[in-house]
Amino acid sequence: AQSVSQHNHHVILSEAASLELGCNYSYGGxxxxxxxxQYPGQHLQLLLKYFSGxxxxxxxxGFEAEFIKSKFSFNLRKPxxxxxxxxxxxxxxxxxxxxxxxxxxGTRLTIIP
Amino acid sequence: xAGVTQTPKFQVLKTGQSMTLQCAxxxxxxxxxxYRQDPGMGLRLIHxxxxxxxxDQGEVPNGYNVSRxxxxxxxxxxxxxxxSQTSVYFCASSYSTSGQHTEAFFGQGTRLTVV
Numbered sequence: 001a002q003s004v005s006q007h008n009h010h011v012i013l014s015e016a017a018s019l020e021l022g023c024n025y026s027y028g029g030x031x032x033x034x035x036x037x038q039y040p041g042q043h044l045q046l047l048l049k050y051f052s053g054x055x056x057x058x059x060x061x062g063f064e065a066e067f068i069k070s071k072f073s074f075n076l077r078k079p080x081x082x083x084x085x086x087x088x089x090x091x092x093x094x095x096x097x098x099x100x101x102x103x104x105x106g107t108r109l110t111i112i113p
Numbered sequence: 114x115a116g117v118t119q120t121p122k123f124q125v126l127k128t129g130q131s132m133t134l135q136c137a138x139x140x141x142x143x144x145x146x147x148y149r150q151d152p153g154m155g156l157r158l159i160h161x162x163x164x165x166x167x168x169d170q171g172e173v174p175n176g177y178n179v180s181r182x183x184x185x186x187x188x189x190x191x192x193x194x195x196x197s198q199t200s201v202y203f204c205a206s207s208y209s210t211s212g213q214h215t216e217a218f219f220g221q222g223t224r225l226t227v228v
Contacts, residue, residue, distance in 0.1 A: 006155075009153070032213065032214055042221075043219040044203065044205075044217075045219075046216045051213055090155060090156065092217075094214050099161060099163050100171060101146070101158070101205075101207075101214075103155045103157075104155055105153060105155040
């Protein structure tokens, strides 16, 4: 069964700091990978996704993520965070041929002005 | 575009009551899912459907029923509410193209409190 681990539960950064949130998954076959963001009181929105091709994917609002197959990882990065990036971030995996999207437990990001 | 619409947005139930959370999507997506979100546990899949007339259990199905009579609608029924079902519920839809699943589109959520 597929599973997703997000080891950072709560990250606090100052504005303009660089961000990296970890995501590891456990399925050994072909996977589709996603990062979602949930702003306070809102629903989940897609930040970026990886299906195939270039392992470095760029998403909205300056976010990017790198798929490293050998490490089963899909870490999210942003070179310079803003106060408006305060939100909860979820990594998710969908293994090929499986209709069940599995989420990690989420990382709460707090940006201090 | 309405996307995925959930009703109600908020609900308070007494233990033992039943209710139905509604979910509708207007994007003609074949896949629909229900998740619950609890602090520190992320989103956990309750039930999902790969098309009208086809449903299956997710990770935490106990206490919930679903049906999918049309492509658009995927209601979630709580048969006898329990305080452990206090949560935020999200409905999502998605489709596949060339065998690849797309991202899930989420509704605004239903915050349910069982007292």
